Amino acid sequence: MSRMKRMKHEDFSEMLELEALGVLDQAQSEALRRHLEECDVCRAELRELRDTAAMLAHLAPPIAPAKETRARILERVRRSRLSPAESSASEEAITASPPRSFWLKWGLLAASLVVIICLALLLILWRERQRLSAELAQAERTERQLRTELDRERELRALLAAPQTRVIELEGTQVAPHARAKLAYDARTGRAILFATNLPPTPAGKAYQLWFIMSSGEAMPGDVFKAEKGDIETSFFIPPIARNAKAFALTLEPAQGTRVPTGEKYLLGSNS
Ligand SMILES: [Zn+2]
Known part of the structure; x- marks a missing residue:
């Protein structure tokens, strides 16, 4: 117990x-x-x-003995329990048949054991299959992640190799002196990649928002990003009008972003 x-x-x-x-x-x-x-x-x-x-x-095939066989077995059992006097008439028949009865009983027992073992094996295989399909799903997720990373790397290489690509270095402000970022974008297509590091992790309900500072001084809103561990690695598009921005900045804003900057500036870089 x-x-x-x-x-x-x-x-x-x-x-x-x-x-x-x-x-x-x-x-x-x-x-x-x-x-x-x-x-x-x-x-x-x-x-x-x-x-x-x-x-x-x-x-599985049925293993219960056929009706006749069952009746014969029951009859033999019944007769073997009769008193010697009563059974004497059939004694010869009984003594002649034990081997057959013995093998029949053991045969049926063996057959039912085989079926139980088969069922047990099938169940084990079935559980194993469930386990394997869970592992397979995990492997597929990992593969998709790797493929995404590979695509991004390929994209980055293509972007950096293009002659019309501009690379802007963004420096951390006094609120995040160790933060750094690189913004690379294709001036013709607007395809952009942003790498940022050493930012404070994004607080709940907040996000970092990119701003395009135009020569007029106006700040045009850009995409919002999360920096769970203080890093950002993402690709997006810069609209045509913003590709000639004189500077780029990152501020901390409400998660969905805002039309005008309201939060503290964390990164700043000029477009030379
Ligand atoms: Zn349990």
């Missing part, structure tokens, strides 16, 4: 297949039932395993 109490979720998880097949012994089944009362994960998994087991059992 105390051994059962110390069992963990993982131990019970291992028992679920056996429980779904109905082959756990009573004590184990009881312990599992108590665990199920407080574990949603195991309960959901058992439900799924039972459904699968039912489906698999439906697919």
Whole structure:
């Protein structure tokens, strides 16, 4: 009993297949039932395993003995329990047949064991398949991330190689003296990449917003960016009118951005 109490979720998880097949012994089944009362994960998994087991059992060939065979076995059992006097008439028949009866019984037992083992293997394979598809989904996510990074790198290289590309260095202001940024943009297409580092991480509900400072002194609003760990690495488009801005700045604004700068200036760089 105390051994059962110390069992963990993982131990019970291992028992679920056996429980779904109905082959756990009573004590184990009881312990599992108590665990199920407080574990949603195991309960959901058992439900799924039972459904699968039912489906698999439906697919498996029937192993119950045919009606006639069953009747013959029952008849033999019944006769073997009769008193010697009563059974004497059929004694010869009984003594002649034990080998057949013996093999039939063991054959049926073996057959049902084979089916249980097959079902257990199918269940294990099915769980393994679930696990693998989860891993596969994770691998696909990683691949997509790498592809995005690769695309960005390719884009950056193409951008830097283009003769009409301008690269602007932005320096941290007194509120972020260690912050630095590089803004590269294609003056013809407006394709832009911004790398910023050492910014204070974006507070909740806030975002960094890019501003195009025109020669008139007016600040045109640009995109908003998050710097979760103090870094920004992003690509976007600069509208035609803003490509001749005399300077670029980054301020901290409400997350959705504003029409005119309201927050502190963090980065500033002039377009030479
Ligand atoms: Zn559990």
